[in-house]
Every structure is written in structure tokens, then in C-alpha cells.
Amino acid sequence: MLAVISLLLTACAAHEASPSYTPGLGEFMSQLSYRHSKLWFAGQAQNWALAAYELDEIEEGLQDIGHYHPEHHEVKAIPEQIKRYMAASIEQTHTAINEKTTSEFIKAYDAITAGCNACHQANGFGFNQLVKPVMNSFANQRF
Numbered sequence: 001m002l003a004v005i006s007l008l009l010t011a012c013a014a015h016e017a018s019p020s021y022t023p024g025l026g027e028f029m030s031q032l033s034y035r036h037s038k039l040w041f042a043g044q045a046q047n048w049a050l051a052a053y054e055l056d057e058i059e060e061g062l063q064d065i066g067h068y069h070p071e072h073h074e075v076k077a078i079p080e081q082i083k084r085y086m087a088a089s090i091e092q093t094h095t096a097i098n099e100k101t102t103s104e105f106i107k108a109y110d111a112i113t114a115g116c117n118a119c120h121q122a123n124g125f126g127f128n129q130l131v132k133p134v135m136n137s138f139a140n141q142r143f
């Protein structure tokens, strides 16, 4: 029994030590994009718990981006840019969700979208334009 446990521990340690896969900036952004979409439908459904969750996921995604991709080719100081373009609107969205106010949520959501687009614009990726989603493409999730 002890031998089995120590074997398992060794295997875990070996696993941790092996280099792990880091998604590219485009992959992280794609994940942000579908969370941005889910956030909208959660807010429209006044499912505030889900909206809060998706907003947290967006924040974590942005943190990971800053951590794993502090620079990307010509795009410099990514953590600082995230703060500049996203911090205020994320805060605004937290408030709207906490207060469970749809009209404030819509304003805050528009500010988030504008923040995403402003950063794209500032870095030569203005062709990646986010909008309010027109259709819910998550057919297998209840909002």
C-alpha cells in the first residue's frame, strides 16, 4: 500500500514538473469572447448569480492574459493596458450585478464592450470588433 502511494506521489510530482501547455493570446481572447457573450445573456435573464460568475471568469481570463502574455509582438505592457481599458467597466458591472439593475447592467456591459474594442483599436487589432451578441449560441445551457 505504501509503495503504491509513494509511486502515485512520484507520478504527481513528475507531472507537475513537466512543462505545461499555455494557450496563446488568441486562445485566451476567444475564451473571453464567449464569456462576454454569456455575460450578456445571463444579465438579460436577470440570472445575477450566473452573470457574477461570468464576470469573475472574464477577470480571471484577463489576469491570466497579463500573466502569461505580458507582451505580444508589437503589443506592449499588456497588464497595464488591461487595467487602463477594462478596470472601470468591470467595476461598474460588479455594481450593476450586485444591485440587480438591468438598465445599469446594460450600460456597464456596453462599457466593457467599448473597453475590449478600445484596446484592440489601440494595438492595431481594431478589426476584432465586439458587439452585443445578437443570438444565444449556447443551446445546451440554461440562462
Ligand code: HEC
Binding pocket: 024, 025, 026, 027, 029, 030, 032, 033, 036, 058, 072, 075, 078, 081, 082, 085, 086, 112, 115, 116, 117, 119, 120, 123, 125, 128, 130
Ligand atoms: C490588452 C488589450 C486587449 C484587451 C483589454 C482585450 N483584447 Fe482582445 N485582443 C487583443 C489582442 C492584441 C488581440 C490579437 C491576439 C493575437 O494576435 O493572437 C486580441 C484578439 C481578440 C479576439 C480575436 C481572437 C481570435 O483569435 O479570433 C477576440 C475575440 C477578442 N480579442 C476578444 C476580447 C474581449 C471579449 C475583450 C474584453 C472582454 C478583449 N478582447 C479585451 C488585445 C486586447
